[in-house]
Amino acid sequence: MGQWAGFGKGLLGEAFSFVKVFLFLQATNDHVGGFVLAKGPSMLPTISPSGELLLMERISVQLGKVRPGDIVVVQSPLVPKKRVAKRLIATEGERVTYVVDPKNSDSLNTIVVPKGHVWVEGDNIHNSYDSRNFGAIPYGLLIGRVFWRVLPFKDFGSMEPHEK
Incomplete structure (x- = not known):
């Protein structure tokens, strides 16, 4: 026993x-943060549609330190259980001019991002469902900021933001 x-x-x-x-x-x-598997065509050419493993940190979002050009992970405003990676284009009070119809570059609209909201877009204007479709999203839907690509190994490294 x-x-x-x-x-x-x-x-x-x-x-x-x-x-x-x-x-x-x-x-x-x-x-603090963790790994994110991002896949789909909306962030081409930055992120491969076949999928990439990325590192995301949450502290920048919690401190209000995300900036235009950052790639952010967002809780979908339409499908709450879904998370998507998009580029942060503008924060509250900033003016955004965007193409309403990608097939017609003359179809422009300009808005000022409302207080407490952000404007996000996929890098692939022809195949991204983003703020151009559903408008500015509440800041509270931001989950984290992507800062490092882990896989594929050939692209391992920092994902420095750039203005779109």
């Missing part, structure tokens, strides 16, 4: 250690 009690204590200790590691990783993901 003593041998089984020792085995049980050891197993319980291992399970407790596993739970602590899991909780630490979950808290890190929820408050």
Whole structure:
């Protein structure tokens, strides 16, 4: 019986250690950042439609330090369980002129981003569902800022923002 009690204590200790590691990783993901798998055509040529593994940090969003040109991960305003990667174009109070119909570059519209909102667009104007379709989104839908490409290894490195 003593041998089984020792085995049980050891197993319980291992399970407790596993739970602590899991909780630490979950808290890190929820408050600091983590990995994001981005795929689809909307961010071509910046992100491959076949998928890339990216690192995202949440602190810039929490501190209000995201800037136009950053690639951000956003909770979809239309499908709440879906997350998408888009380029931050403008923040509250900034003026945005955008092409309403990509097939007609003369179809321009200009808006001022409302207070508490941001304007996001995919880099691929011909195949992106973004603020050009659904308008400015609440700042609260921003999840994090992408800063590093992990995979594919040939493109490993920083994802420095650039103005669109």
